[in-house]
Amino acid sequence: MRLVDLAKIGFVLFMLLNVTPIMVWLERKISAAIQGRIGPNRTAVFGFAAAGFFQPLADAIKFIFKEDIVPRTADRFLYTFAPTLVLIPPMIAFTVIPFGHKWGDENLVVAELPIGILLVMSVLSIGVYGIAFGGWASNSKYSLLGGLRASAQMISYELTLGLTIITAIMLSGTVNPVEIVERQAREGWNVFGGGNWLMAPFGIVAAVLFYTAGLAENNRIPFDLPECEAELVGGYHTEYSSMKFAMFFMGEYVAMATMSALLVTLWLGGWHFPWIIDPNGTHWTDAALSHVVFAVKTGLVLLLYIWIRWTLPRFRYDQLMNLGWKTLVPIALVNLAIMAVIGVLTHGPA
Numbered sequence: 001m002r003l004v005d006l007a008k009i010g011f012v013l014f015m016l017l018n019v020t021p022i023m024v025w026l027e028r029k030i031s032a033a034i035q036g037r038i039g040p041n042r043t044a045v046f047g048f049a050a051a052g053f054f055q056p057l058a059d060a061i062k063f064i065f066k067e068d069i070v071p072r073t074a075d076r077f078l079y080t081f082a083p084t085l086v087l088i089p090p091m092i093a094f095t096v097i098p099f100g101h102k103w104g105d106e107n108l109v110v111a112e113l114p115i116g117i118l119l120v121m122s123v124l125s126i127g128v129y130g131i132a133f134g135g136w137a138s139n140s141k142y143s144l145l146g147g148l149r150a151s152a153q154m155i156s157y158e159l160t161l162g163l164t165i166i167t168a169i170m171l172s173g174t175v176n177p178v179e180i181v182e183r184q185a186r187e188g189w190n191v192f193g194g195g196n197w198l199m200a201p202f203g204i205v206a207a208v209l210f211y212t213a214g215l216a217e218n219n220r221i222p223f224d225l226p227e228c229e230a231e232l233v234g235g236y237h238t239e240y241s242s243m244k245f246a247m248f249f250m251g252e253y254v255a256m257a258t259m260s261a262l263l264v265t266l267w268l269g270g271w272h273f274p275w276i277i278d279p280n281g282t283h284w285t286d287a288a289l290s291h292v293v294f295a296v297k298t299g300l301v302l303l304l305y306i307w308i309r310w311t312l313p314r315f316r317y318d319q320l321m322n323l324g325w326k327t328l329v330p331i332a333l334v335n336l337a338i339m340a341v342i343g344v345l346t347h348g349p350a
Contacts, residue, residue, distance in 0.1 A: 008110050012099070016091055020253040021056030023302060028055065030303075031310045060246070068242035071139055078137035083240070083247035085130030090255040093123045097261045098178045100271050101279075101290035107178055108271075108287060117175040120262060121165060124217070127255060128154040131219075131226065134248070135236035146235025149317065150219060150226035156324035157216035157223075163332035164210040167339055168266040171199070181270030185279035189269040196346060202339045207267040209332050211301075214259040216324065218252065221309040225317050260301035261294075268297055 025040070029052070032039030040052030070079060096116035100108030113119055128151055135147020171194040172180040184190055191207045193199030216223040227235030237248045264270055271290035272279060278286055315323065 004106060005110070008108070009095075012094060012110055013091075016094060016254050016257060017250075019257045019302075020250045021060070023253050023256070023306075024056045024059065025053055026303070027306050027309070028052070030306050034310045063243055063246040066242040068244065069239075071239050073139040074239065075137040075139070078133045079239075080244070082130045082134030082137060083244045083251065085133065086127055086251035087130075087247050087254060089123045089126045089130075090251065090258040093120045094254075094258045094261060096120060096177055097258070097265050098181050098270055099261070099291060099294050100288075101277060101286050103284055103287035108291065109178055112176070112178050114176050116177040117165060117169060117180070117266075120177075121162065124255075124258070125154075125158060127251070130251070131236045134240070138236075138239035140239050142232045142234070142238045143236050146226045146228075146232050146238070149232075150236060153216055153219070153223065153225060153320065153324075156321060157213040157328070160209055160324065160328040160332045161213040161217060163329070163336055164206045164213065165266065167203075167206040167332075167336050168210075170336075170339060170343065171196075171203070177265050177270075181265055181272060182279065184269040185272035185277075189267065189272075191267040196342070198342050198346060199339055202335050202342070203267070205331070205335050206339075207263070209328055209335070210267065211263055211304075212328065214263065215305070215308065216320070218256050218259055218305075220256070220305055222312045222314045223320060224314055225320055228314065256302060256305055257298065260298045260305070263301055264294065264297045270294060 029039045031037075040055040043052055043055045043058045044050075045054050045057070070076060095110040096113050096119055098107060098109040098112075102108070131150040131154075132147045135143040135145075135150070138144070168180070168190050169175055171190045172183050174180060174183070180190075184194065187195035189203075191203045193203045219226050226232075227237065232238065237245055240248060271277065271294040273293045277290050277293060
């Protein structure tokens with residue numbers, strides 16, 4: 001393995017592992033602002049509080065030293081393995097997402113695969129097994145109900161997610177994430193029809209559907225029924241403590257980061273921004289600027305996650321399932337069909 005490959009792997013791992021503490025801090029401060037509270041402001045290092053920025057560090061220390069309790073009647077293997085199955089898949093999925101423009105002849109992506117989007121779809125679907133295993137192996141009725149809800153919810157909304165991804169693939173003509181971004185840099189972002197103005201309204205609809213399905217896939221409000229505290233205590237991770245619970249926690253935020261990066265890659269031009277980055281540039285400044293653009297876009301999508309969480313109430317479970325099967329899936333199908341017809345009429349059959 002080349003040194004540059006190790007550097008890219010280390011960089012992506014560093015960013016993903018630091019998503020959790022940064023997002024936890026932002027969640028607390030933004031929710032406090034929305035609710036008229038102060039939020040964390042006392043945790044300090046060497047007397048420097050920095051607006052509570054070190055609170056996630058205190059949380060990490062707490063998780064490390066808390067007692068790791070395993071229910072006596074739990075299935076120990078699956079109970080222990082489940083958090084890993086939630087954390088690892090979104091990390092693997094991120095490896096095929098380009099996080100910047102070329103640096104010379106080197107693409108800023110850990111693994112440039114011709115079938116990268118197919119890998120992402122396959123790997124992300126594994127995460128539901130970790131939640132289902134954790135819910136079942138805990139031998140708790142609350143955990144079991146949370147795992148069952150998560151399984152039904154993810155299966156339902158993965159269909160909408162898949163249909164919108166097909167729409168993006170149809171606009172780009174490839175399943176290689178690097179080529180998808182490069183095409184958007186040359187011809188226009190997919191959210192605006194990928195350069196075909198007739199498809200712009202349908203591109204916006206597909207991007208909104210993708211984000212909505214992503215919220216459900218990540219179990220975020222208003223789709224957080226698998227961990228609904230008012231009914232299920234904590235849902236599938238009710239019986240977890242210490243670092244196993246922390247891994248569930250990290251898995252959720254890493255999955256949010258991966259889904260946000262995927263949205264940016266498929267619909268918002270990835271690392272590209274008009275008039276700032278030259279798609280044909282190969283200088284290191286283009287690579288540096290492109291990485292900043294990609295990070296800002298992904299960060300804004302993540303901030304939208306937080307805003308929605310502290311603004312909207314959760315659905316009832318029947319409303320959640322009806323929305324998925326009776327509203328989002330039909331809209332995604334009709335949207336895909338219309339875009340296919342427009343594509344054939346404007347470009348001709350392949």
